[in-house]
């Protein structure tokens with residue numbers, strides 16, 4: 001399963017970071033995920049919890065924050081996609097996979113999608129003997 005291998009990578013980074021800070025326990029793992037990351041947040045969370053069993057991250061809260069798509073246009077515009085243009089139903093995320101370009105809100109030409117495939121560990125909240133630390137960002 002796709003999500004399982006990603007969860008493994010996240011787990012390894014979380015544990016490495018936690019150990020570097022001599023953590024006793026990992027409290028939160030916050031992930032930023034682009035809407036085009038082709039990853040199911042619920043499955044990812046499920047896999048992470050399964051992998052983390054018996055580790056210091058066993059009771060960590062696994063939080064996935066979705067990041068909107070962003071656009072870049074030849075007119076110089078860069079910004080987030082207005083997702084209300086795309087529609088509201090559950091098909092939205094699937095439809096997005098097939099959209100190569102969207103209209104620029106400034107000039108109306110086709111603009112490139114530049115963001116939305118991210119999968120980033122935003123922060124890891126750990127408990128140490130001395131104090132609570134919020135760790136650095138790490139790219140997967």
Ligand SMILES: [Zn+2]
Nearest residue numbers: 073075104107
């Ligand atoms: Zn434009």
